[in-house]
Amino acid sequence: MNKKCSGCGITLQTKYKDKDGYVDNLDKDLCYRCFRQKHYNEWNKTNINNIESILDNIKDNDLVVYVSSLLNLNLEYINNFKKVILVLTKRDILPKSIIDDKIKNYIKKNNYNLIDIIIVSSFNNYNIDNLYNNLIKHNKTNNIYFIGNTSSGKSTLINKIISNYTTLNKDITTSMYPNTTLEIINIKINNINFIDTPGLINKGSITNYIDSKVIKRINPKKEIKPITYQLSNTGTLLIDNLVRIDYTCNKTSMTVYINNGIPIKKINSNRNDLKEYNKKEFINIKNEDIVIEDLCFIKFTNSINLNIYTYNNVSVTRRDNLI
Ligand SMILES: Nc1nc2c(ncn2[C@@H]2O[C@H](COP(=O)(O)OP(=O)(O)O)[C@@H](O)[C@H]2O)c(=O)[nH]1
Ligand SMILES: [Mg+2]
Structure with a gap:
């Protein structure tokens, strides 16, 4: 029977160093990729x-x-x-x-x-x-x-x-x-x-579209301290150069659940930051969350209209407030 890697389950092989399952010697239990991942936190x-x-x-x-x-x-x-x-x-x-x-x-x-x-x-x-x-x-x-x-x-x-x-x-x-x-x-x-x-x-996970350093930065390892903003009229927010949010509302609060320390800043709406990304429009978000897959969720209370820009194919969805 073929021996499998105990870390990822792939069949072990000794022939192709650049292919999955490589080991230099079949006595080993972990493939090269899992070995590097485990000991050097390296991502292949x-x-x-x-x-x-x-x-x-x-x-x-x-x-x-x-x-x-x-x-x-x-x-x-x-x-x-x-x-x-x-x-x-x-x-x-x-x-x-x-x-x-x-x-x-x-x-x-x-x-x-x-x-x-x-x-x-x-x-x-x-x-x-x-x-x-x-x-x-x-x-x-x-x-x-x-x-x-x-x-x-x-x-x-x-x-x-x-x-x-x-x-x-x-x-x-x-x-x-x-x-x-x-x-x-x-x-x-x-x-x-x-x-x-x-x-x-x-396909909707943002982790498919960003490099390993950024994945590390957004991956929460302990309790998230949510941050609340009071929004009124129109404005633009940037989440860590990953997401742009253009909003129009009367007055609402917005609470972001994201890994601690990720910068969120208000910018002048005339700036073009991240506008090259894919735009998704949301009308009348009210007592709802926006979920950006594997990055964050954002709670809104009163009615707000949003244009959200992020990488193509990243899932951005609305749902009733979780919290
Ligand atoms: N904060 C936290 N992170 C977790 C927990 N369980 C898994 N993770 C992290 O989530 C990521 C994916 O875990 P993994 O078990 O490889 O996910 P899999 O792809 O579903 O097998 C890793 O960074 C884990 O450390 C947990 O209970 N709490
Ligand atoms: Mg797994």
């Missing part, structure tokens, strides 16, 4: 994505843990699965003052067919026991698939489960960059297969 892009063939293997009775980061709450593909426990990760980045039940009720309004919603933080070990017990309880087929967008925190969560409930010496590669996990990785715990998967294709 890859375009592999085998998610479709993986999804085909999931049977209706297999338990699916659908993982979404609380920064995005992107549940685009959730209806493709029959037995789903929704896990909202990275609880540590949202302010403690927010009540978990409020977030759960928000999700419930959409009437997804879910066994349960569990809010966790792999970093803080928050609610991991509760999640694990629920997985054991609802498991029927001994296959539990972890599915979700790339960088939602699937591999980190499985590593947490490994370290909490097993004596295995295994560590799946995790990173803030897209496409870290390349193939399925099967971890057997008490006869149950915990199956990590590459992320779902997520």
